[in-house]
Amino acid sequence: MQTIIKQIISLLQNITPLSPQAMFAERIDRIRKDVKISATSSFRTQKRNAAVGGKINSKHLENLGIDVILDYTADAPRLKFLCEREGLLCLDEKDHFHIQVKKNA
Numbered sequence: 001m002q003t004i005i006k007q008i009i010s011l012l013q014n015i016t017p018l019s020p021q022a023m024f025a026e027r028i029d030r031i032r033k034d035v036k037i038s039a040t041s042s043f044r045t046q047k048r049n050a051a052v053g054g055k056i057n058s059k060h061l062e063n064l065g066i067d068v069i070l071d072y073t074a075d076a077p078r079l080k081f082l083c084e085r086e087g088l089l090c091l092d093e094k095d096h097f098h099i100q101v102k103k104n105a
């Protein structure tokens with residue numbers, strides 16, 4: 001019995017929590033299994049972010065934001081629904097959708 005408890009404790013100690021970036025990537029992966037999207041921008045350097053007119057505190061800088069385009073524009077409501085279900089913010093930027101973690105989430 002004690003051995004089993006020790007084994008369980010050992011297993012629990014080996015579980016490392018996922019980084020916010022890994023959790024974000026998993027959420028995007030779940031979304032893209034459901035709706036046909038392609039990334040047009042993901043993580044950025046400060047220099048690149050400034051060059052494309054990104055906000056100074058853009059989530060692209062932290063690898064917590066991604067720009068995507070749809071294969072089928074009719075999927076827009078589905079994309080928005082899936083983002084909401086994953087707790088992500090989805091902004092329609094007209095020529096792409098910007099998806100990111102919600103602030104303080």
Ligand SMILES: [Zn+2]
Binds near residue numbers: 067098
């Ligand atoms: Zn963006």
